[in-house]
Amino acid sequence: MEKKQVLLGHGSGGLLTHRLIKEVFLSRLNNPVLSELGDSAYLDYRQKLAFTTDSFVVSPLLFPGGDIGKLAVCGTVNDLVMMGAQPQYLSLAMIIEEGLELSLLERITDSISRAAKEAGVVVATGDLKVVERGACDQLFINTAGIGKLISKEKLSLKSLSPGDKIIITGNIGQHGLAVLTRRRSLEFDFRIKSDCAALNHLLLPLLKKTNAVKFMRDPTRGGIATTLNEVTQAIHLGIEIEEKNIPLSPQVRAACELLGIDPLYVANEGAAILIVRQSAANKVLSSLRKHALAKNARVIGSVVNGHAGKVVLRTLLNTRRVVDMLTSEPLPRIC
Numbered sequence: 426m427e428k429k430q431v432l433l434g435h436g437s438g439g440l441l442t443h444r445l446i447k448e449v450f451l452s453r454l455n456n457p458v459l460s461e462l463g464d465s466a467y468l469d470y471r472q473k474l475a476f477t478t479d480s481f482v483v484s485p486l487l488f489p490g491g492d493i494g495k496l497a498v499c500g501t502v503n504d505l506v507m508m509g510a511q512p513q514y515l516s517l518a519m520i521i522e523e524g525l526e527l528s529l530l531e532r533i534t535d536s537i538s539r540a541a542k543e544a545g546v547v548v549a550t551g552d553l554k555v556v557e558r559g560a561c562d563q564l565f566i567n568t569a570g571i572g573k574l575i576s577k578e579k580l581s582l583k584s585l586s587p588g589d590k591i592i593i594t595g596n597i598g599q600h601g602l603a604v605l606t607r608r609r610s611l612e613f614d615f616r617i618k619s620d621c622a623a624l625n626h627l628l629l630p631l632l633k634k635t636n637a638v639k640f641m642r643d644p645t646r647g648g649i650a651t652t653l654n655e656v657t658q659a660i661h662l663g664i665e666i667e668e669k670n671i672p673l674s675p676q677v678r679a680a681c682e683l684l685g686i687d688p689l690y691v692a693n694e695g696a697a698i699l700i701v702r703q704s705a706a707n708k709v710l711s712s713l714r715k716h717a718l719a720k721n722a723r724v725i726g727s728v729v730n731g732h733a734g735k736v737v738l739r740t741l742l743n744t745r746r747v748v749d750m751l752t753s754e755p756l757p758r759i760c
Contacts, residue, residue, distance in 0.1 A: 429527040432499030434553025436521070446553065449531055452537045458514070458549045466549040468514060468571065475510035477501060480568040483760055486563055488607045490599070490619030491694075494512065495532035496760060497695060498540035500645070502569040502623040507641045509576025512544060512625055518552035519568040525563050526635055533564070537558055544568070544623035562640055576632045582659045584639045589728040590706035591666065592699040594627065594719040595620060598677040600760070601691035606680060615676045621696030627716045628697060635712075643697050645760055647751040649725075652688035652698055653736045654750040662737045666726030666748070690751050691739075691760055700728065738758065 434441040439581055451460070458466050481497045489551075490500075504511040517537065521530065532657065541548055578584075599620035606615050624643070632638060644652040657664050681688045695718065701709050706724055713719040736748040 430526060431521050431530065431555055432495055433523050433524040433555055433557065435551065438703055440499040442553065445513045448551075449527070450551065451507060451533055453515075454541070454548045454551075454678055455533075456547050456549075457545055457687055459551070460491060463550070466514070468515075468549065470573070473574045474510040474738075475505050475572045475574055476569070477504040478567070478611065481566045481568070481760060482562070483530060483604060484562055485604070486529065487717070488619055489603045489617065491621035492533055493548060494536035494692060495540045496619075496621055497568050498537055498544060498546070499621050499623045500760065501568040502546060502625055503643045503694075503697070504702075505570050505572035506623075506625045507580070507627050509574055509629075509641075510572030510628065511575050511625075512546045512570055512572040512627055514547050514549040514571045515541065516550045516552075516567075516569040518554075520554045520556060520561055520567070522561045522563050523558045530564070540623065544625060544746040545645050555596055575629060576638075578637045580638065580640050581638055582656060584663065584751045585700055585728055587661050587662060587730045588703040589639060590702050590703050590704065590724050591650065591726040591728070592701060592713070593644075593654070593672065593692075593696060593725050594624070594699065594713055594721060594722045596672045596674050596677065596690040596721050597644070597693055597696060598673065598681065598691035598716065599696075600645075600694040600737055601648070602677050602680050602686075605684075612678050615680045617674070617676045620693060621719055622695035623633075624695065624696045624697055624718065624748050627713070628699075631712055635709065637702045638699055638704065640698045640700040643751045644693050646690060646692050648688070648690040649698060650687070650736065650748045651751040653726075654748070656700070657734050657736055658750075661726070661733050663732040663734070665729050666736065666738050668738055668740050670723050670725045672721040672723050683745060689748060694760065732742040
């Protein structure tokens with residue numbers, strides 16, 4: 426039986442478009458805000474907000490531990506969480522290549538629905554475009570997110586000072602290696618799953634009960650090395666990290682050694698870097714480890730006065746090396 430595919434006519438704005446919206450998207454994502462199907466959504470706010478936007482072009486669309494739909498929701502949710510905001514509403518715009526199988530689009534939309542429900546966010550508005558074969562690679566997704574600020578204090582790089590501790594909430598490198606090893610040209614049996622997850626249920630309760638967290642960032646493209654370099658360059662202080670304290674699964678370690686990839690530069694989609702007051706680091710770490718997403722949380726380093734603008738790694742051999750900013754993406758199309 427011939428598989429149903431997305432046609433150029435599905436992007437015409439006519440009957441096929443309306444059928445696709447109703448049968449694929451509204452049937453899975455429907456809610457009182459989205460059901461209005463207006464050119465924009467009415468939202469009622471009387472407090473400070475965080476606002477973000479992102480685009481997702483991962484290849485392949487499906488990977489161990491997730492897919493482009495889950496990635497779009499979790500990635501947008503996490504960008505809001507890093508600012509100390511409770512995610513509430515998302516927009517969802519899809520650019521679909523002619524010929525995409527409808528069953529695959531339905532599977533991805535189901536994933537979006539599940540991820541949004543688990544994160545407690547509403548898909549409030551959206552858009553749909555269909556382009557000719559070859560104009561994009563199957564499916565691109567653009568999102569925007571709105572959340573209300575709940576953090577007791579504004580999370581800011583300006584608040585950082587020497588002695589502050591750096592915490593990573595989980596194993597690094599999971600997402601980038603999961604995507605890479607699924608590609609046809611690299612069929613390794615490492616059984617690595619992406620860490621793709623929404624972090625609001627992990628981090629927002631922590632922000633509500635303590636003011637120990639000064640800054641948060643999710644180390645996606647470029648990994649923790651690039652994220653920490655961005656921090657040092659902004660604050661004109663240094664950062665020192667301990668290789669022995671960086672959580673890394675045996676599977677990711679083996680894959681990185683085989684492929685010649687430094688895990689410090691590999692993308693993560695379910696881990697966060699927290700910079701916290703030195704006096705509260707152990708308490709924050711203990712609180713994080715009570716949650717399933719942070720069983721492997723570790724203090725991996727500190728903000729220091731020396732080597733301003735640089736990240737220095739103390740290796741397993743007790744030597745030191747500078748961890749530079751990533752020059753280009755070692756793993757293309759991972760988020």
